[in-house]
Amino acid sequence: MMKLTYSHLKVVVYVVFIAIILSLPLFLDEFWLNRTAKYLIYGMLGVAISLSWGYAGILNLGQGLFFGAGAYMLGMSLKLASPTSLEQGGQTPIPDFMMWNAEPNAVVDLCCINHVSFLWMPFQSQSFGIFMAIALPVLIAWLIGTIIFRKGIAGVFISIITLAMVLLARLLVVDAQSFTGGFNGLTDLAWFKINGYEFDPYTVSTYYLVAISLVIVLLITRVLINSRAGLILQAIRDDQNRAKYLGFDAASYQTFFFCVSAAISGFAGMLYVITAEFASPTFMDLSFSIAIVIWAAVGGRASILGACIGAISISMLGASVSENELFVESWQAILGLFFVLVVLYMPKGLAGIAHGICRKLTVNRGEG
Amino acid sequence: MKAKNRDLYIDGLGVNFSGFQAVNNFSMVVKHGEMRVLLGANGAGKTTLMDMICGKTQSTAGRIFLGDKEITNKPPHLIARMGIGRKFQIPSVFKELSVLQNLSVAAMQESTVLANLGSMKRRVDHERMKEVMSMTNLENKAHELAENLSHGETPWLELAMLIIRKPQVILLDEPTAGMTADETLKTSRIMNNLKGQHTIIAVEHDMAFVREIADKITVMHQGEFLAEGHISDIENNQAVKDAYLGSGGIH
Amino acid sequence: MLDTVFIGLSIGSILLLVALGLSIVYGSMGVINMAHGELVMMGAYTTVIAQTYLGFNLFAAIPLAFIVCAGLGLLIERLVIRRLYNRLFDTLLATWGVAILLQQAIRLEFGLSFFGIHIEGLGPGLQSVTLPEIMTESFTVGEFVIQPYRTFIILVSALLAVLTWFLMYRTRIGQQVRAIMRNPDMAAACGIDVKKVNALTFAYGAGLAGVAGVMMSGFKTVMPDMGSSLVVDGFLVVVVGGVGSLVGSIVASGILGQLNGVVAFFSNDIIARAVVFAAVIAIIIWRPRGLFNYKGR
Numbered sequence: 001m002m003k004l005t006y007s008h009l010k011v012v013v014y015v016v017f018i019a020i021i022l023s024l025p026l027f028l029d030e031f032w033l034n035r036t037a038k039y040l041i042y043g044m045l046g047v048a049i050s051l052s053w054g055y056a057g058i059l060n061l062g063q064g065l066f067f068g069a070g071a072y073m074l075g076m077s078l079k080l081a082s083p084t085s086l087e088q089g090g091q092t093p094i095p096d097f098m099m100w101n102a103e104p105n106a107v108v109d110l111c112c113i114n115h116v117s118f119l120w121m122p123f124q125s126q127s128f129g130i131f132m133a134i135a136l137p138v139l140i141a142w143l144i145g146t147i148i149f150r151k152g153i154a155g156v157f158i159s160i161i162t163l164a165m166v167l168l169a170r171l172l173v174v175d176a177q178s179f180t181g182g183f184n185g186l187t188d189l190a191w192f193k194i195n196g197y198e199f200d201p202y203t204v205s206t207y208y209l210v211a212i213s214l215v216i217v218l219l220i221t222r223v224l225i226n227s228r229a230g231l232i233l234q235a236i237r238d239d240q241n242r243a244k245y246l247g248f249d250a251a252s253y254q255t256f257f258f259c260v261s262a263a264i265s266g267f268a269g270m271l272y273v274i275t276a277e278f279a280s281p282t283f284m285d286l287s288f289s290i291a292i293v294i295w296a297a298v299g300g301r302a303s304i305l306g307a308c309i310g311a312i313s314i315s316m317l318g319a320s321v322s323e324n325e326l327f328v329e330s331w332q333a334i335l336g337l338f339f340v341l342v343v344l345y346m347p348k349g350l351a352g353i354a355h356g357i358c359r360k361l362t363v364n365r366g367e368g
Numbered sequence: 369m370k371a372k373n374r375d376l377y378i379d380g381l382g383v384n385f386s387g388f389q390a391v392n393n394f395s396m397v398v399k400h401g402e403m404r405v406l407l408g409a410n411g412a413g414k415t416t417l418m419d420m421i422c423g424k425t426q427s428t429a430g431r432i433f434l435g436d437k438e439i440t441n442k443p444p445h446l447i448a449r450m451g452i453g454r455k456f457q458i459p460s461v462f463k464e465l466s467v468l469q470n471l472s473v474a475a476m477q478e479s480t481v482l483a484n485l486g487s488m489k490r491r492v493d494h495e496r497m498k499e500v501m502s503m504t505n506l507e508n509k510a511h512e513l514a515e516n517l518s519h520g521e522t523p524w525l526e527l528a529m530l531i532i533r534k535p536q537v538i539l540l541d542e543p544t545a546g547m548t549a550d551e552t553l554k555t556s557r558i559m560n561n562l563k564g565q566h567t568i569i570a571v572e573h574d575m576a577f578v579r580e581i582a583d584k585i586t587v588m589h590q591g592e593f594l595a596e597g598h599i600s601d602i603e604n605n606q607a608v609k610d611a612y613l614g615s616g617g618i619h
Numbered sequence: 620m621l622d623t624v625f626i627g628l629s630i631g632s633i634l635l636l637v638a639l640g641l642s643i644v645y646g647s648m649g650v651i652n653m654a655h656g657e658l659v660m661m662g663a664y665t666t667v668i669a670q671t672y673l674g675f676n677l678f679a680a681i682p683l684a685f686i687v688c689a690g691l692g693l694l695i696e697r698l699v700i701r702r703l704y705n706r707l708f709d710t711l712l713a714t715w716g717v718a719i720l721l722q723q724a725i726r727l728e729f730g731l732s733f734f735g736i737h738i739e740g741l742g743p744g745l746q747s748v749t750l751p752e753i754m755t756e757s758f759t760v761g762e763f764v765i766q767p768y769r770t771f772i773i774l775v776s777a778l779l780a781v782l783t784w785f786l787m788y789r790t791r792i793g794q795q796v797r798a799i800m801r802n803p804d805m806a807a808a809c810g811i812d813v814k815k816v817n818a819l820t821f822a823y824g825a826g827l828a829g830v831a832g833v834m835m836s837g838f839k840t841v842m843p844d845m846g847s848s849l850v851v852d853g854f855l856v857v858v859v860g861g862v863g864s865l866v867g868s869i870v871a872s873g874i875l876g877q878l879n880g881v882v883a884f885f886s887n888d889i890i891a892r893a894v895v896f897a898a899v900i901a902i903i904i905w906r907p908r909g910l911f912n913y914k915g916r
Contacts, residue, residue, distance in 0.1 A: 059711070147900065151907040156651050156711060160854045161900070167848055168896055171889045228476060228484035231465070235473045238462040245422060246529065247448040247479045256481045286847055290715065297712060329726050329743070330733075336719030343713040344702055 009358050014218070014305060021211050025204045033207040035319070037275045039312045040214045044268040045292050046311030047214075047221055047304050052261035053293075054302035055225060056254050057237035059159045062166030063292045066137035066262045068173070068283035070269025072186065073136055075279035076120060077129025080110075081190035093124065096188065097181045114178045126193060133270035134263050141262035145255025163286075170284040185280030192274040201275050210271050214308075217264055221304050224260065233257055291315075294339045299349050306351025374435075375400045375537050375567040376421070381430035382591075383420060390416045391591045394430070398537070401564045405578050406571045407602070408588035409611070414571045415457070417588070418539045421569075422454040423447040434536060449479055451536035457545060459522040463515035467506055467525060470514055471497055474529035496532065504528040504558055520551035527558060531566075538562070540570040544577055556580045587611075622764075623884045624877070629769040631876020632776035636831035637849050638856035638868045639783055640824030645854075646863030647800040648817050650700055651711040655853060656846030657721040658688050658825045662832020663841045664725060666748050667740045676751045677837055681775075684829035692825025696818045718846075725843045746841040754837070772834050779827060784865055786823075796820055800863050855899050861909025870910060875899070 021040060025033060045067060053059045079085060085093035092110035094117075102113050111118045122128045144165075148158060173180045180186075191198040192206075199206045224230055236243040236250045243250050273279045282288065292311070299310015314335075321331045342349060376398040383391045391413040398404050406414045419425035421432055423444035431440045439447050448454075462470050472492055478484055501507050504524040509517065517525060523543060530538055543559070544552045552574065559581050562568060572578050578585070578599070585602050587594040589611045595602060602608055641655050652658075662684040669675035669683055695717055703710050727733070728741040740746055754768045787793035795816050798806040807813045832846075839845060856875060860867025875895050883891035902910070 059708075147904060151904060153903060153907050155708060157854070157858050157903075159711065160851060160858065164851045164855060164896055164899075167851060168893055171892060175887075175889045224485070226488060228472075228478075228486060228488055229481050231469060231488060232473055232476065232484060235462045235465060235470075238464050239460050241424075241444075242460040242462065243473070244444045245424075245448050245454050246474050246533070247445050248476075249443075249445045249479065253481050290719075293712070293715075329723055333720060333723035333727065336716045336723060338716075339719070340699060340713050340716035343709050343716065344699065347706070347709065 006358060009361070014222075017305060017309070018215050018218075021214065022208075024211075025207060030202040030204070033204060034202050034275060037201075037207050037210040038272065039316050039319075040210050041268050041272050041275065042292075042295065042315045043308040043312040044214050044217055044271070045265060046296050046299060046307035046309075047217055048261045048264040048268065049292055049296045050299075050301055050304050050307035051221055051225075051264070052258055053296060054300075054304075054307070055230065055233055055237065056257040056261070057155065058254060058258055059155065059293070060162045060258075060261070061159045061293065062162035062164075062169075062284075062289050063265055064284045064286075064289040065140065065162070065166040065169050066265035067269040067272070067288075068169065068279070068281070069136045069140065070133040070266030071273040071279040071283055072173075072180065072269075073123075073132035073266075074126075074129040074192075074270040075186040075189060075273045076123040077126045078189035078192065078273065079186050080120065080124050081126065081193075082188055083190070084188050092121070095120070095181065095186075097184070098178060101178045116176075116179045119179070130270065134266045137262040137266035137269075138259045141259045142255060145251065145258050149251040149254050149258075163289075166284050166289050167286060170281055170286075173281045173284065180281075183281065185278055185282075186273075187278045189273070189277050199274060201277055206275060210275060213267070213271060217267070218304065218308065221260075221264070224257075225304065229253065229256075291318075291335075294335060297339060297349055298342050300351025300354075301349060303349070303351035303355070306349055306354070310350065374398065375402075376569070377433040378417075378421070379431045379433070381417070381420060381427055381432060383416060383425060384428045389591060391420070391427075394588070394591070394593050396586055396593070396596075398567055398569060400567055402567055403559070403563050403581055403583045404567075404569045405582040405585045406569060406588060407573075407578070407585055408594070411590075412588040413591035414588055415541060416591075418454065418541055418569070418571065421447075421537075422452050422539060424454075445479070448535075452539065453530035453533060453535035453537070454539045455523070455526050455530055455541060455543060457541040459526050461514045461517075461522055461525050461529070464513065466511050466513055467501070467517070468497065468510045470525060470529055471500065471532055475532045500528050500532045503531065503561060505554055520547050520554075523547075524555070524558070527555075531562065535566065537567045537569065540568060540572075542571055542573065544572070544574050552577055623880055625766075625769065626884075627877035627880025628873075629772055629876075630879050631873045632773045633831065633834065634852060634856050634872035634876050635776045635780060635869060636772075636827065636834060637853040638860070638872055639779065639865075640827035640831075641850070641853040642857045642860070642863070642865070642868045643783070643787075643796070643827075644821055644824040645857060647796050647820055648700075649707045650703075650821065651708070651714065652821075652824065653711055653715040653850055654695065654718040654721060655714075655824070655828050656849035657718040658691060658828035658846070659832040659835065659849055660725070660841075660843065660846035661691060661721065662688050662829030663748075663836035663839075663845065664740070664746070664832075665829065666833045666836040667746045667841055670748055671740045677748065677754070677833065678751065680833050680836075681830055684833045685826040686829075688829025688832070689822040689826035692822040693818060695825070696821040700821065701814075701818075718850075722843045722846075743843060748836040748841065750837050768837055772837075775830070775834060779830065780865070780869055783827075787865065792816065792819070855896075857909075859899055859902050859909055861911040864909065864911040867909055867911035 024036060028036065045063060049060065049063055079095050080093040084096050088094040088096065088099050088108065090108040090110065094108065094110050094113060098113050098117055106113050110121055148161065174183050191200055199209060232243065232248055233253050236248065236253050240250045269283065295311035295314050296307040298314060299308070300306030318331055321327045346352065374397050378394060378396045381391060381394045382389065394417065406417070408414050416425060420427045423442055426441050431438060433439065434450055434452060437450060439450060462473065472488070475493065475496070476484065501510065504527055506521065506524060506528060509521070514525060544555050547555060556577055559568065582599060584597065585599055586596045587602060587608055594611060595605045595608050637659060641652060644650050644652050665684040665687045666677065666680040669680045675683065699713050699717060700710060703713060725741055726743045728738050731738060750768060754771060757764050757766045759765070787796060795806065795811045798809065798811060799813055799816060803813060856868055856871045859875065860871030875898070878898055879891045879895050882894045
């Protein structure tokens with residue numbers, strides 16, 4: 001008879017979680033599947049922030065920057081592929097907002113309708129959009145890592161800098177109307193296509209696209225955490241200097257995993273624009289980035305699955321409350337209060353409590 | 369002295385912190401397998417010297433050689449890879465990892481991220497782990513979280529983490545600080561076991577401990593070299609006595 | 620051209636007002652107060668309420684806001700910060716939660732919205748403050764047109780900076796704060812009541828934020844989220860200036876304010892923010908510990 005150990009219990013939890021999300025289409029209709037897909041995407045953001053914060057020790061207060069970058073990159077491709085863009089009268093597709101903002105005698109072509117529109121040209125290829133959705137966040141993360149982590153700057157200032165970046169990005173994206181669509185963001189998008197198959201956001205196939213992506217991200221992240229590099233990363237989180245004096249270049253580990261976290265967030269953004277059919281500067285709202293941190297804190301920052309489930313459940317809860325105007329504001333207040341309480345009394349989040357219970361269960365059966 | 373025989377060669381090392389000369393024109397040679405103790409009053413510059421050797425502090429003058437390779441002002445992780453191990457005054461271990469995990473991290477063969485993306489299951493030399501743990505009185509604590517170790521066990525873990533890497537030179541900053549007499553005895557046994565295989569430089573104040581383990585003593589005073597020799601030479605050295613005048617000599 | 624310099628000075632002086640409190644609290648306690656911006660917001664709302672219900676003008680609101688916000692600060696320190704002294708980084712998160720609570724308190728009018736009661740001056744909408752007459756008319760001195768309100772702000776910040784310097788370097792309690800800054804354990808060993816001094820320090824920082832709020836209410840629309848980005852600006856000043864350095868905060872806010880003003884003159888406010896941010900990054904790369912770092916090695 002197999003002994004029930006703590007690690008067995010962990011595997012069971014993962015299997016149950018995966019089974020649940022993969023079987024939801026049996027119970028939900030297309031509208032609810034679409035909504036659930038969005039929550040799963042938030043779950044992916046939970047994974048990203050748990051990796052960065054719980055394991056690498058880098059609290060990114062501007063996760064929305066990576067998420068938004070991913071969304072906009074694919075969004076640009078999907079915008080160009082939409083029927084509206086193709087019918088603007090030029091040889092090349094042109095986003096409608098560029099037409100509205102154009103000078104009276106501008107050339108009706110994507111290359112030159114305004115002085116930055118040529119940057120959109122490569123996005124006519126959806127693959128380029130997909131590539132950039134991951135590459136741009138990784139590039140930004142890599143820059144932050146190489147420039148800032150190396151300098152041994154205190155963790156709090158890294159958080160402040162990421163915060164400043166997302167605030168700035170929000171302003172810049174809204175300001176650059178002729179390039180990004182400004183305040184309205186990118187709307188009226190084509191459906192995502194793979195080999196001719198179109199992903200209608202309100203179908204089971206799109207749901208599985210998201211669900212399976214989440215499973216893959218979860219598993220890859222787990223593998224990374226369980227690797228030697230993952231253990232070294234946690235050592236660096238615990239005592240950066242000790243790790244350095246054992247021969248590890250702490251900054252390179254932090255940068256690597258920060259980039260992985262950014263890639264996951266970019267990927268989540270990409271999936272979001274496919275599912276929600278828009279990309280908006282609100283992705284870079286401060287409140288959204290902070291919400292992600294709160295989800296992970298409540299779920300358990302040092303638990304990949306914990307942060308994932310925390311993100312999914314709290315965002316679900318928040319959405320169900322948003323029907324009533326008054327409740328929206330008080331939900332925010334409740335969330336704030338809960339956050340303070342979690343930080344004060346439950347620093348390891350709900351997952352921490354669950355881990356404690358699991359350890360007791362497995363110890364009581366004679367194992368440990 | 370042949371370069372081959374010396375593990376650590378410090379030449380005219382100095383560091384100036386915005387006008388304050390913490391260490392000035394300090395030179396020292398340490399032979400392979402030697403146990404050298406650094407003595408000096410607080411503020412003499414001993415810890416600063418160690419900081420410069422392991423790369424924690426940048427020097428502003430002079431050079432340091434490990435064997436025949438220069439390590440002056442290189443990044444700390446490179447110096448560690450080249451063969452210097454440092455144990456700090458305030459024990460620093462990985463608190464949320466278990467003893468076994470702490471040692472696994474210390475024992476990693478490769479240091480880059482990409483080389484370490486493989487699984488933990490391979491490349492853990494269990495025999496060596498057991499050997500080092502029993503050397504440092506930690507045999508029964510393999511799965512204990514480092515933060516739950518007792519006050520005396522934490523420095524032993526740190527020592528174990530250094531030993532398992534087999535560094536050429538080990539720097540110890542007050543290895544018996546805050547230990548009970550019993551713990552100090554156990555620590556001196558660990559250190560005597562290491563003699564000969566490793567080169568050790570230790571900063572210490574506990575003279576009984578120093579008498580137990582030291583081959584040679586270097587005395588620092590106000591950031592400069594004061595005297596060097598065997599314990600009997602040092603105790604009879606007039607310059608040393610003068611420096612400690614008023615504190616009743618060295619006990 | 621001189622106008623631009625003047626505007627730069629006034630932007631800098633507001634930055635300084637916000638950064639002063641942050642700098643002292645972070646420098647001496649290591650506490651990261653993310654609710655600082657909301658305390659500024661509270662100061663602004665105090666001005667609004669005082670004007671609506673007590674007929675106070677701006678000048679009278681200054682001491683009132685200081686007291687109200689210092690009181691809030693004491694409360695926050697007692698209830699939240701005090702439990703986190705052994706894990707200071709978590710103060711960032713906890714105070715963020717407090718910031719959310721403070722914002723929502725205003726939006727929900729301290730809960731009274733639920734009962735259908737509406738307090739004028741609170742709520743999610745915009746509020747404004749009328750300036751005393753003496754502040755609205757610009758006057759000319761020789762060739763220069765002087766805007767009295769901006770001048771007033773610069774004067775108030777200068778005054779508060781001097782006051783803070785005086786408190787820190789010329790009083791007993793300031794000495795104690797500086798001792799705690801250098802080495803809290805030693806300070807406690809010397810008989811300093813670290814808990815009490817920390818609480819007072821935090822309250823003072825909060826009071827300063829309140830005064831900043833009064834100043835801001837005079838030229839910015841008062842709304843619940845007006846404080847959100849201020850804490851970032853404040854910390855950027857602290858990073859550039861050097862943690863714990865009063866002079867550093869003054870110089871840094873001067874430089875960043877001036878830079879903001881100059882760039883905004885040539886393009887727009889947003890580009891100015893981007894340039895200031897880039898400058899902050901550049902300075903940190905050059906001097907990771909800030910311009911004036913007293914902590915030595």
